Amino acid sequence: MIASLSGTVSHVGLDHLVLDVGGVGMLVRTTPRVMGELRVGASATLATTLVVREDSLTLFGFADPGERDVFESVQTVSGVGPRIALAMLSVLTPDAIAAAVSTDDVATLTKVPGIGKKGAERLCLELRDKVPSTIGTGAGGAGEAASAPVVTTGWAGQVTDALVGLGYTTKQAESAVSAVADSLPADAPVGDALRTALRGLGS
Incomplete structure (x- = not known):
């Protein structure tokens, strides 16, 4: 199993990032929380797990091993x-x-x-007996932020699509985006906008 990756962030998308590891671009699926902490050009270390299917190999990345452990544990259900x-x-x-x-x-x-x-x-x-009551933060954070953030104008449509991709209905996604639209500028990083919308949906 690929337990961790360290490299330079070359791309940050809505539900994935690309980490340049020794000249090889590794596409890693991750959460808005992790993506919101990363910027193109930043060095990053992610705890990872590889999910193998008959028709795909998908790499998932996390801020620390504890987060990865929860990801793996809940899939036993x-x-x-x-x-x-x-x-x-x-x-x-x-x-x-x-x-x-x-x-x-x-x-x-x-x-x-x-x-x-x-x-x-x-x-x-x-x-109940598999997930500890306090996870804590393991070694290997999401990485240092670079000086130039990833900025995407017109984030509303992208955030709506990302929420729908996570399983929310179009109506729920649009309502969540509308609720935070006034509090975020039009050029806010998409990852930050997505995290803010998710907090609203989880309240």
Whole structure:
């Protein structure tokens, strides 16, 4: 397994980044929280896990090993795949997931798109002894910020598409974007805008 990657960020997208590792561009799927901390040209170290399918090899990256461990643990539950696991970490922090599981907080878990009441109850039941109550931050952060941020004008459409991709309905996505539109400039980094919209949806 590829446990970690260190290199230079060459691209930051809505749901992925490209890390230049020794001249090889590694496409890594990650969360808005991680992408919001990275800038093109910055050095970064990510904890990673490789998900192997018959028709694909997908690399997922995280700010620290604890976040990666939660991503892997939640997938041991029936019906939870990489997409829902990544959505969980996009909406909730690892500590929030652990706290919700340990206290049977179904309401918090159902804030994640793709997780209904039964799915949340199953997560609590099956993960109670697997996910520690406090994850903490492991070694290897998301990396240092470069001096020049990645700026994308007209972020509203991209953020709406990203939210729909995470499993929210178009109506929910548009409402979330409208709710934060007045508080963010039109040239705000897309990653920052996406994180702000996700916080609104999770409140």
